[in-house]
Amino acid sequence: MSIIDKALEANRKYARNYNPTMGKRPAPKLVVVTCMDPRLSDLPGILGLPQADIDVIRTGGPAVTEDVLGELVVSNRVLGTTEILLLNHTGCGFTTFTDEELNAKLSASTGDASPAPMRFFSYKDPEENTREQIKKVRSHPWIAKDVPVRGFIFDVDTGLLREVQPIAQQTAA
Numbered sequence: 001m002s003i004i005d006k007a008l009e010a011n012r013k014y015a016r017n018y019n020p021t022m023g024k025r026p027a028p029k030l031v032v033v034t035c036m037d038p039r040l041s042d043l044p045g046i047l048g049l050p051q052a053d054i055d056v057i058r059t060g061g062p063a064v065t066e067d068v069l070g071e072l073v074v075s076n077r078v079l080g081t082t083e084i085l086l087l088n089h090t091g092c093g094f095t096t097f098t099d100e101e102l103n104a105k106l107s108a109s110t111g112d113a114s115p116a117p118m119r120f121f122s123y124k125d126p127e128e129n130t131r132e133q134i135k136k137v138r139s140h141p142w143i144a145k146d147v148p149v150r151g152f153i154f155d156v157d158t159g160l161l162r163e164v165q166p167i168a169q170q171t172a173a
């Protein structure tokens with residue numbers, strides 16, 4: 001039996017105890033951008049918040065792409081979240097290759113070099129990645145200035161979060 005088939009079987013049991021009030025419109029308070037890595041999945045545990053309070057946007061890395069910016073705007077302006085947390089982590093798979101290397105490897109291993117090179121948003125330093133994300137989100141005109149945008153690195157060995165300080169704002173000339 002495939003994993004998905006097992007999951008479907010488990011879902012029938014899950015639905016028996018499902019709280020139907022969850023079907024109402026969600027009212028999340030915090031939006032988290034984090035990596036696809038499964039070690040980042042227990043956000044209610046990591047952050048000590050109810051699942052219903054957390055809007056989650058997940059990408060590899062994570063990468064704050066144009067799509068992610070759009071989702072952050074919807075989260076703030078449509079769903080009503082009031083704070084933005086950018087959650088990076090140690091030991092990220094996206095630091096283990098460069099986009100060029102992975103494109104070359106996939107062309108070679110599949111024997112098909114026809115796809116245009118893919119953008120995987122690989123990176124080297126989670127701290128630098130977090131600073132760039134803060135800058136990118138903070139500078140978007142549709143993210144209100146009174147919405148806190150803070151970046152953290154989750155240590156996969158200890159479970160602790162460490163805050164990354166944003167790049168100091170340049171003083172106006």
Ligand SMILES: [Zn+2]
Pocket residue numbers: 035036037060061062089091092093094
């Ligand atoms: Zn990752």
